[in-house]
Amino acid sequence: MDKCIACGLCAEKCPKKVDDLYNENLIKRKAAYVEYAQAVPLKYAIDKDNCIYFKKGKCRACEKFCPTDAINLEEKEEELSIHAGAIILAPGFTAFDPSEYLTYKYAKHPNVVTSFEFERILSATGPFQGHLVRPSDHKEPKKIAWLQCIGSRDINQCDTGYCSSVCCMYAIKEAVVAKEHAGSDLDCAIFFMDMRTHGKDFDRYYDDAKEKNGVRFIRSRVPTIESVEGSDELIIPYVNENGDISEESFDMVVLSVGLKTSPELIALAEKLGIDLTEGKLCQTASFHPVSTSKEGIYVCGAFAGPKDIPQSVIEASSAAAKAGACLSVSRNTMTREKKVPEEKNVTGDRPRIGVFVCQCGINIGGVVDVPGVRDYAESLPFVEYVTDNLFSCSTDTQDIMAQVIKENNLNRIVVAACTPKTHEPLFQETLISVGLNKYLFEMTNIRNQDSWVHKDEPDMATQKAKDLVRMAVAKVALVEPLVEPELDVDERALVIGGGISGMASAKSLSDQGYNVDIVERSAQLGGMALNLFRTWKGEDIQKNLSELIESIETDSNIKIHLDTELSSVEGFVGNFKTTLNSNGKQEVVEHGIAVIATGANESRPDEYLYGEDSRVVTHLELDQMFMNNDPSLKDIKTAVFIQCVGSREPDRPYCSKVCCTHSIESALYLKELNPNMNIYVLYRDIRTYGEREYIYRKARLAGIMFIRFSVDEKPKVSKDNDVLKIELWDPILEETVVIKADLLALASAIVSYKDEKLAQFFKVPLNEDGFFVEKHAKLGPSEFATDGVFLCGMAHYPKPIDESIAQALAASSRAVTLLAKKTIHVGGTVAEVNPLFCSSCGVCVSICPYSAPSFIEEGPFTGRAEVNPVLCKGCGLCVASCRSGALNLKGFGEGQLMAMINQI
Amino acid sequence: MTDWEPKITTFLCNWCSYGAADLAGVSRLQYPPDFRVIRVPCSGRVSPKFILAAFRHGSDGVWVSG
DSSP states (O other), X not given: OTTOOXXXXXXXXXXXXXXXXXXXXXXXXXXXXXXXXXXSSOOOEEOTTTOHHHHHSOOOHHHHHOTTOOOOTTOOOOOOOOOOSOEEEOOOOEEOOGGGOGGGTTTTOTTEEEHHHHHHHHSTTSTTTTOXXXXXXXXXXXXXXXXXEETSSBSSSSOXXXXXXXXXXXXXXXXXXXXXXXXXXXXXXXXESSOOOOSTTHHHHHHHHHHTSOOEEEEOOOOOOEEOTTSSOEEEEEEOTTSOEEEEEESEEEEEEOEEOOHHHHXXXXXXXXXXXXXXOBOOBTTBTTBOSXXXXXXXXXXXXXXXXXXXXXXXXXXXXXXXXXXXXXXXXXXXXXXXXXXXXXXXXXOOEEEEEEOTTHHHHTTSOHXXXXXXXXXXXXXXXXXXXXXXXXXXXXXXXXXXXXXXXXXXXXXXXXXXXXXXXXXXXXXXXXTOOTTSEEEEXXXXXXXXXXXXXXXXXXXXXXXXXXXXXXXXXXXXXXXXXXXXXXXXXXXXXXXXXXXXXXXXXXHTTOOEEEEOSSSSTBGGGGGOOBOTTOOBHHHHHHHHHHHHHTOTTEEEEOSEXXXXXXXXXXXXXXXXXXXXXXXXXXXXXXXXXOOOEEOOOOSTTTTTOTTEEEHHHHHHHHHTTOGGGGGOSEEEEEEEESSSBTTBOSOOSSHHHHHHHHHHXXXXXXXXXXXXXXXXXXXXXXXXXXXXXXXHHTTXXXXXXXXXXXXXXXXXXXXXXXXXXXXXXXXXXXXXXXXXXXXXXXXXXXXXXXXXXXXOOBOTTSOBOOSBTTTXXXXXXXXXXXXXXXXXXXXXXXXXXXXXXXXXXXXXXXXXXXXXXXXXXXXXXXXXXXXOOOHHHHHOTTOOEEEOOSSTTTXXXXXXXXXXXXXXXHHHHXXXXXXXXXXXXXXXXXXXXXXX | OTTOOOOXXXXXXXXXXXXXXXXXXXXXXXXOTTEEEEEESOGGGOOHHHHHHHHHTTOSEEEEEO
16 A cells, blocks of 8 residues: 555556445446545555456456556455453444335436435536536426425334434535526425424524525425436426425436444444334433443444534534543653654755655656657756656655765755645655755645646646746755754643533543533532423433532542632633632633533523413523422323524524424323323424434324414414403414413523623634634534634523533544644744734734734834744735735745745 | 636635645546745735736636635
């Protein structure tokens, strides 16, 4: 594998074509292949099951043509045994195969595709380069339908009772992207049962898809797809919301297939001895969301329940935190330190540039005249040495390069080869090995961005390579060695918020060997969970909560600060200094990282007679009645739940995520107390995602009535001679239903604390709903863009206990990646201010997403800007925005970039 | 003027567009060789001065992508 340079010649010469699984078998690939263009490492492989040599003993074309002898057809399968202290299961899911659904004609009609196939069709690296065409005739479709819940929420045809959680959102995304590709004339219709867009900002996306993008949403379970004889068209017959039968024709139908556990995975689970759920998903508990039933084995991702990317990323970090806690005693016991020679000081020396032009076998050399480029480079200013290599990246060439640098006393290096994104670190290592600063290097890309893409124009490609080398030489002559200073990290952690998330995070940090200060504004630990009765899985929340509180109180690594708030925060990642205020008593805590876990609150409804009639209660009030064993509960004849009270409304356009499940769980408990009770749940979409769907089904089987309403026709609650009356329009019965209730439970919205003070202290943003904004919606859900500050729980977005705890573990896991380093390596490519030129305009301070620039507070340059190199990510936003020319980005300085531009 | 080739200067963000240009290579997508790429750490680094300078030095087009 080390020898493969990913030239792709093996695939080009391989005579065997096979279905391309990555592209959902929509096109062919070769038996010698790279799974996808973005693969890391980018190495080709032989598909043993299809290779002619492995099947028939003859061929070996790949071996013959491989320029680097990278192919070893004699390689044998090896069995490795690894001693591990913990195991993390992240095996993912298998998409439901809809061919068993005969009525949907997936196997029979080419224009019925799965959502996974459609995803590939939309992709620029997909079978049609992102051009939206239908498979049957490669014509652009005019009308596309999506059918939801294919292989989900269905026990009749596929035995998958749960909701796959992600399909509603991905179908909307696919429809919106399809319209972006094909133009707004494309008609997109999504047939669904309940629209489950419960994630952060998902409802806004749903609303936009409907209102701005014109995606049609049709609430109907489609029974079958009919094809038209002699035509590629497809007909969808369906029953609309009023119960009328309609039909519509489409050019293409996308089946939104669900997420399943593969039979292989079920066998693995059996082998490992871990318990699975009814839906064959990994069994976990709400308070231990990434722990399997077997100690030391942790789980993350869709195997522990279908979930989207952010939640998978959260769980991945949580599982790492749990494994990290098991292994914390052995941390750093197997690390080795690399010896590097002392760096040569070349500052002020005349540039002596060495240019190495790579042939990459025939990859570059076959198109670009490499000797010509080499000779051209020799004519450029300050160039003292030029050569061309067959493979610049090979180990022996690296040794020769090191030798050459020393012998010729070179102090700047240019490599013209493949992409710096994969190979820059390798060449920089060679520089470091001979005592040259790694920033005295410039790589220019004459393979991926030249020879590979201009195959038929060798002269132009050669000219381009010469230009690129000239530009690189011009730049490298001006680069200076950069330092990467090290900074000590204070190994103490500060957790803000003593609710479930804060406590779980603090406990996890302590379990991983760190000291924690946990700050709680109220007089006791527990937060919002103190008001909750039980989880949807039936777990007793108070019992679990008191265990968690006790584990915090008895943990010698954790210091608890009750009745405490923050009064100031100074410093930055690794070195924060926070002043705590407890009833006027000030205390300064020094810490390296901070976790924000300040939670959220239940809103007070201002409708449905709340506050005017004692029978109208919120979720938390009802839970309190459950916990108090309120005797009046048993006497209730009719109970009504109203959903989305203050959520998904124009002034609060987000879903509070937990309420549907909470209402159903409460309704079921009322049924337990009194099986004869009449219970109605008035809802807009039931969002019991994942295996929560089971309790929705259980509730319907228990006789709980679900009646849907729309936001334009909300239920009306009135009091008539002390009778609590709820009226609403039933779209199925087509009449107004009147319910006389003894209890009305309102699923009131979860609202943020809009903690602007805290946001300012740590220089982290709040969104328009007042929730904290994470670093990246998908890939950085438990941390902030500002280094050293982490995020979990409902301060991020409303979420249930299991997800709060998972995110708390994730936040501590991310924090430990910093704490465990003990020192922070500051990057060399950072911005710096020349205060003499600074006009104190503040543009850099306001524009930086990482809070790196600030105003100098004392000394001769008070009021001018400075950049904290520790926080700077080197993007250069401030540099380009500076009107005074006071800012410079080291490594990408104005002079250096101008030098390149001059050479165009 | 049929064989006239424009000279296009591109400023590509290291994290997205530059990577995309690499991927185009891996996929062997062919395109005209008129582009000269300047890799920047973020398209935010591109100052208007650079764009003007590129035109001044004979570029027929400037493409900032990130």
